[in-house]
Amino acid sequence: MAQIFPRWTNKIPLMVGVGAPVALCGVVFVVWYYFSPRFTDVGYQPKQPVPFSHKLHAGQMGLDCRYCHSTVERSSFAAIPPNATCMNCHANLDLGERQKRVQPVIDSYEGKKSLEWVKVHMLPDYAYFNHSVHLNAGVGCSSCHGRIDQMDVVYQAEPLSMSWCLDCHRNPEPNLRPHDQVTNMAWSAADADAYDAAKDPNRKRKFDAELVSPGMPRTPEHLNPPISNCSGCHR
């Protein structure tokens, strides 16, 4: 009688036994590595309608971030500056050859067409974020946006994932600075080590490492980032 299962089928259990876990590990790896915002979002560098360079304006010319993002300390939204802000300078500048690089801004200012800047950093709509709270707590731009002053075209440097938010909320201390340093892009780890937030008398919000943990009583004057109270960010 002919055999129904040829001989090689004996190896199927072995192949399944070895192959399935390997394949499963592969799937887990692919999801872990590629579905993470560290892969999907970090490095997003859209093409912008104007070759505007932070490296030139904020880096070489040393403009403070708040000159353009002037609502960042007052509102939840940092806001892309209106054309009028660019025109403060560009109305009185003639860049010669390079003037055409600024022309879209001038046209837009004169009402021809709005500039369509492409948003780089974007949280899902179900997550709430507020710039002013973070700045008034003494968290600097570069902790969340990287070295913007070295970018010709802005890209996303941090994942903005929930775990990334929580990593800082659980232990904000290494990311706290004196208030006058929040827009300092060159603030380094060594500066952070030298600064003791708990002892700074000028802080608007006092810092006490003890109080930054789930379940501790909230006090109005101490920093208290949401950690386990989901509605802090999902409101």
Place this chain on the structure above:
Amino acid sequence: MNGHLSSRPSRTAHLSVRLLLSTAVAGLALAGCRGNKSAEPPVHPNLNMDFQQNYKPQEENAWFSDKRAVRALPAGAVAQDRDRSDVELNSGRGADGRLLNGLPASVKLDDALLARGEERFGIYCSPCHEKSGYGHGIIVQRGLKVPPPSFHEARLQAMPLGYFFDVITHGKGTMKPYASQVPVADRWAIAAWLRVLQVSQRAQIADIPDASREQLLRGTP
């Protein structure tokens, strides 16, 4: 016959495993590594409620021809939360319509005000006017067509404080207004700091309080 049969499928099995592995490797290589720069919008593997039917500030709305979800205000609109009843504070002018020569009654002169003024002057004014007020800021060095005047010239030294508030609010000549960037309270802080700069440049040694004078002459803190 049997042997032949049994060896063929196992060779195909090997082949397919190899094919699978190489596509996987090629796939991973094509997908790239974390942090690579890309102009493609981020992929959301799980859409959830990432994009909801509401508009955030400055978002796009294809309905309008200029695509702005936030509509321009009608001319003359006043923000609801802006209290304009304090005329001195908001216009820099007294009841008689003349520019104030001092701070409005509701603003207190103290160290905090001057510290704030120094910081804000550094952010909004120093790119052109320079931290010292002489007017050789970085933007002027980079080719601003009309250079700003020095704050230490006699004409500007003689100006009442309200004038500086007025220039920040409404601009002057080729200098654009800074009202949208600098809130009212900060404008007064900047004006006060501007006066500090002016005074600092014509100060005499006798103007310095005794305690600090000694320190200054010693040259060490």
